[in-house]
Amino acid sequence: xxxxxxxxxxxxxxxxxxxxxxxxxxxxxxxxxxxxxxxxxxxxxxxxxxxxxxxxxxxxxxxxxxxxxxxxxxxxxxxxxxxxxxxxxxxxxxxxxxxxxxxxxxxxxxxxxxxxxxxxxxxxxxxxxxxxxxxxxxxxxxxxxxxxxxxxxxxxxxxxxxxxxxxxxxxxxxxxxxxxxxxxxxxxxxxxxxxxxxxxxxxxxxxxxxxxxxxxxxxxxxxxxxxxxxxxxxxxxxxxxxxxxxxxxxxxxxxxxxxxxxxxxxxxxxxxxxxxxxxxxxxxxxxxxxxxxxxxxxxxxxxxxxxxxxxxxxxxxxxxxxxxxxxxxxxxxxxxxxxxxxxxxxxxxxxxxxxxxxxxxxxxxxxxxxxxxxxxxxxxxxxxxxxxxxxxxxxxxxxxxxxxxxxxxxxxxxxxxxxxxxxxxxxxxxxxxxxxxxxxxxxxxxxxxxxxxxxxxxxxxxxxxxxxxxxxxxxxxxxxxxxxxxxxxxxxxx
Amino acid sequence: xxxxxxxxxxxxxxxxxxxxxxxxxxxxxxxxxxxxxxxxxxxxxxxxxxxxxxxxxxxxxxxxxxxxxxxxxxxxxxxxxxxxxxxxxxxxxxxxxxxxxxxxxxxxxxxxxxxxxxxxxxxxxxxxxxxxxxxxxxxxxxxx
Numbered sequence: 001x002x003x004x005x006x007x008x009x010x011x012x013x014x015x016x017x018x019x020x021x022x023x024x025x026x027x028x029x030x031x032x033x034x035x036x037x038x039x040x041x042x043x044x045x046x047x048x049x050x051x052x053x054x055x056x057x058x059x060x061x062x063x064x065x066x067x068x069x070x071x072x073x074x075x076x077x078x079x080x081x082x083x084x085x086x087x088x089x090x091x092x093x094x095x096x097x098x099x100x101x102x103x104x105x106x107x108x109x110x111x112x113x114x115x116x117x118x119x120x121x122x123x124x125x126x127x128x129x130x131x132x133x134x135x136x137x138x139x140x141x142x143x144x145x146x147x148x149x150x151x152x153x154x155x156x157x158x159x160x161x162x163x164x165x166x167x168x169x170x171x172x173x174x175x176x177x178x179x180x181x182x183x184x185x186x187x188x189x190x191x192x193x194x195x196x197x198x199x200x201x202x203x204x205x206x207x208x209x210x211x212x213x214x215x216x217x218x219x220x221x222x223x224x225x226x227x228x229x230x231x232x233x234x235x236x237x238x239x240x241x242x243x244x245x246x247x248x249x250x251x252x253x254x255x256x257x258x259x260x261x262x263x264x265x266x267x268x269x270x271x272x273x274x275x276x277x278x279x280x281x282x283x284x285x286x287x288x289x290x291x292x293x294x295x296x297x298x299x300x301x302x303x304x305x306x307x308x309x310x311x312x313x314x315x316x317x318x319x320x321x322x323x324x325x326x327x328x329x330x331x332x333x334x335x336x337x338x339x340x341x342x343x344x345x346x347x348x349x350x351x352x353x354x355x356x357x358x359x360x361x362x363x364x365x366x367x368x369x370x371x372x373x374x375x376x377x378x379x380x381x382x383x384x385x386x387x388x389x390x391x392x393x394x395x396x397x398x399x400x401x402x403x404x405x406x407x408x409x410x411x412x413x414x415x416x417x418x419x420x421x422x423x424x425x426x427x428x429x430x431x432x433x434x435x436x437x438x439x440x441x442x443x444x445x446x447x448x449x450x451x452x453x454x455x456x457x458x459x460x461x462x463x464x465x466x467x468x469x470x471x472x473x474x475x476x477x478x479x480x481x482x483x484x485x486x487x488x489x490x491x492x493x494x
Numbered sequence: 495x496x497x498x499x500x501x502x503x504x505x506x507x508x509x510x511x512x513x514x515x516x517x518x519x520x521x522x523x524x525x526x527x528x529x530x531x532x533x534x535x536x537x538x539x540x541x542x543x544x545x546x547x548x549x550x551x552x553x554x555x556x557x558x559x560x561x562x563x564x565x566x567x568x569x570x571x572x573x574x575x576x577x578x579x580x581x582x583x584x585x586x587x588x589x590x591x592x593x594x595x596x597x598x599x600x601x602x603x604x605x606x607x608x609x610x611x612x613x614x615x616x617x618x619x620x621x622x623x624x625x626x627x628x629x630x631x632x633x634x635x636x637x638x
Contacts, residue, residue, distance in 0.1 A: 045627065161542050165500055168535045172507060172528070179524040184514055186524055187507075210573075217569045218562035220601060385601040389593040389615055392573060396589070397619065401629045409577050409632075417570055424563065425496050443527045451521035 001123065004352025008360055013053050013353065020057035021361045024064020025368060029072060029376050030387070035065040036324040036433075037212050040204035041391070043331055044398040051335040052350045056357040058331060062324055063115060063307040063358065066267065067365045070107035070300050071377055074100055083267035083303035086275045090288065090295025097291050102237040106293050107300040108369040109237070110249055114301030115362040117253035118260065118308020122315075123355050125261070126344065130316040133341035138452065139459050142445035143466035143473070145438045148319040150473040151262060152434050160480055162427045170435020171442070173198055180444055193407045200330040201402050203436055205395045206412045207429050208323065211419020213391050216384070236370075237293060245297035248278050252301020259302070260309020262321065267306040271299035308358065315339050315351065319438075323430035326437045497543030504535030569600055584634030590616040 007013060027038045039058050046054035069084035074091035087107065094103040136144070153163040176187040177197030188194040237245075252274045259270040278298035279288045288295050313319045318340035320326040332339050337347060344351045369376075399412045422429055453459035461467045507528050515523030576592035583591070590612045598608035623629040 045629070159542075161538050161545075165535065165538050165542065168531050168538070169500075169503070171531045172503070172535075175528055179514075181520075182515070182518075182524050184524040186514070186528065187510060214566040214570055217596075217600060218559075218566050220565075383601075385597045385603055386611055386615075389589075389596050389611070390618075392576075392592065392596075393589050393615065393619055396577070396585070397623055397629065397631060400585075400632055401623075404630065406577070406580060406632065409580065413570070413574050413577055416573070420566055420570070421496075427496070446527065447522045450526075455517060455521055 001352055001356065003349065004354075004356035007052060007349055007353030008056065008356035012050075013056050013357065014360070016049075016053040016057040017060050017357045017361050018364055020060020021064035021067075021364050022368065023057075024061040024066075025068035025365065025376055026379055027061065028065035028068020028070075029379050030068075030382075034208065034212065034324070035062050036204070036322075036327055036429075037209035037391075038065070039324060039327045039331070040201065041209050041394050041398050043201055043204070043327065043334070044401045046331070047334065047402075051337060052353050054331070054335065055328075055350060055354050056361075058328060059311075059354055059358065060361050062328065063304065063361065064365055066115075066300075066304045066307060067108065067111045067369050068376065069303070070111070070296070071104065071373065072380065074103045074107065074296070075377060076380065083271050083306070084299070085268065086271045086299040087296055089275070090291050090293075093289065093291030094293070094296065099291065102241055102293065103291075103296050104373050105237045105370060106241060106245060106296050108366060108373075109242070110245065110252055110297040110301040111304040111369070112362055112366040113249045114253040114256055114305035115308070115365070116359065118257045118305035119355060119358040119362065120308075121257040121261075121305075122308040122311050122358070126312050126316050126351075129312060130341045130344050133317055136341065136465070137463075138445045138448035139463050139466040140469070142442060142449055143460060143469035144317060144319055145442045145445065146473045147469045147476075148313070148321065149431070149434060149438065149442075150476045152321065152431050154476050154480070158426060160477075162425075163431045166422065166427045166429070167431035167435040170432040170437075171439040173203060173432075174436045174439025175443070180440065181447060191407075193405065198411060199399075199402055199408060200327075200334070200437070202399055202408050202411045203415050204327050204330065204433060205398055206415020207419035207422070207432060208327075209391060209395050210412065210416025211423055211429065213388050214416060214420035215423045217388060241293045245293050247281070248274075248294040248297035249301055251277050251281075252298045253305045256302035256305030257309040260306035260321070261312045262309075267303035267310075267322075270302040270306040274298040274302035311354075315343050315354075316341060318343075318441075320434060323433045326430070326433045330437055495546070497539045497541075497546055500539035501536055501543060504532050504537075504539055507532030507535060565600065569596065572596065572600075580632045580634065582634050584636060584638050585631040586616045586620055586638060587634065587636070589619065 008017065023038065024035065027035060039061055042058070042061070046058065066083060070087050070091065073084040073087035074095050077088050077092040091103045091107065094100065149167055153160060153167055172187070174197070176194055178184070178195055179186055185195060255274040255277060256267070256270045259273065260267070275295065275298050278294050279285045282288065282294065284292070310321050310325050313321055314325045314329060316339075318329065318338065320329045329339055337343070337350070395412060396409055399408050400406070402408065419429060422432070449459050450457070460470060511525040511528035511532055514525030514528075516525045516529065517523060572592050572595045576588045579588040579591070593615045594608050594612040597603045597611045598605055603611075619631070623631055
């Protein structure tokens with residue numbers, strides 16, 4: 001860990017950490033532009049950087065965006081991030097009653113406490129989990145990827161069928177190009193440009209960044225903002241507020257981290273659950289939704305602590321749990337690193353440097369977010385007609401800089417349209433990206449498993465770990481069907 | 495509608511996968527994995543299409559806001575045109591025109607504002623990418 005701090009405290013890495021958390025806060029503040037889109041857009045620009053600095057910066061964007069997300073929820077009643085939806089309930093009510101400063105201050109303090117708890121959890125859980133995963137072979141990896149995808153599909157949207165279809169489209173896109181084992185061209189439509197497959201950056205920027213911007217362009221007018229409190233004194237919550245929130249800080253930290261570790265659950269679910277727990281144990285649950293500080297502290301804590309939890313499966317198993325961590329996984333692979341059980345052993349400098357930078361980043365975010373909130377809120381006054389062209393431009397340049405290919409730029413436009421269509425038709429984007437990222441590895445693991453068993457599929461269920469994971473996968477996918485069938489039965493009887 | 499499109503994609507995947515080796519002497523071939531996800535895709539998309547049909551028959555389907563969709567598609571068409579012009583005009587000019595279109599047409603800002611934003615955006619990209627970051631931009635027939 002000390003080595004990690006030595007890495008994270010080097011002037012250059014400190015600067016990258018600052019850039020990351022600053023950018024993260026900015027994009028968190030901006031409604032309609034998420035960390036996944038931002039990381040995807042910036043990914044091509046990090047190829048020339050030292051991987052440790054690049055990881056520190058991109059991770060900073062990821063957890064920094066969670067801090068910024070609360071600002072729009074409180075001042076505009078519009079969540080900057082999906083994870084900040086619950087913060088609107090009490091945060092906006094506090095702001096309407098003239099307590100915007102206290103709400104913003106509580107959000108920043110809760111984010112700091114929970115973010116730090118999340119990093120402690122990552123530091124304690126990741127090494128033993130990685131050690132356990134060292135015994136995994138191809139069948140276990142295949143089963144693990146199935147489990148990860150199933151959890152993402154289960155929790156990604158309102159319709160599990162649509163989430164599954166999005167994931168299958170991701171697998172199909174991942175399968176384009178030359179086959180890993182036999183050099184057969186698959187789904188290349190006779191195009192030489194597709195022989196190497198489709199670059200991850202093209203898919204991620206298209207689906208996330210362009211899809212989001214096209215969705216935002218549907219309307220011309222933005223929402224109206226409440227007045228922003230000025231001065232640090234007006235942003236500090238009272239002692240009574242802090243006393244009222246002490247359980248919310250703990251609840252958000254623990255629930256957020258535990259849910260973060262589960263692939264697919266994500267910060268939105270973490271914030272809803274911690275809000276629900278907070279309301280359930282409160283002495284005055286009826287006041288929730290009218291502007292109570294605990295209603296801000298619990299979800300804001302949970303969505304920050306979740307980022308530490310989400311790093312656990314990403315770094316130790318190579319299994320991302322969300323669209324953003326899928327992009328981080330692709331970034332690791334593009335830099336020649338392979339997240340998984342050997343990650344800590346093979347790249348201790350990078351792993352511990354990242355963990356240490358997350359501690360430092362959380363301190364930076366607290367300092368940035370308390371006194372500088374009024375400044376960040378000014379970003380909301382930035383006209384959309386200057387922001388969206390810039391995102392289009394960065395997307396085109398980002399894709400073009402990877403391969404200097406105009407073909408990729410056209411593919412970007414195609415995936416942008418796909419991303420927009422998915423938003424319109426309520427198809428979640430995360431399963432598609434996860435299917436795309438895990439597709440190659442999943443096919444490789446399955447085919448290697450079947451080679452090991454000379455084509456006998458029972459290898460997947462005859463090994464205890466893979467059998468357990470596949471059983472859980474099936475259970476997760478069929479449980480909602482039973483629930484729905486039961487609901488229909490009850491309805492029919494009544 | 496989306497269910498029908500995805501069913502078509504699933505059938506295409508199955509047809510293509512059947513042209514590749516399914517199981518060889520060394521184990522599963524290149525057609526093994528696509529065949530299975532193609533089958534899953536057809537089954538799920540047909541289920542989705544049936545659900546959609548049932549919903550529209552009962553009148554509970556969501557109405558489409560065509561005006562909003564039209565705005566997004568117009569922006570996408572502008573982007574496509576910009577990409578088409580990259581080879582001829584280069585990034586700076588094509589992107590400037592695209593920005594002008596977004597500001598003047600999509601956001602209905604005065605022409606002077608649109609021109610200023612477009613010029614500023616192109617200049618900003620030139621300063622940031624080729625000059626500061628040494629990242630090349632697509633060059634057109636005019637040499638920039």
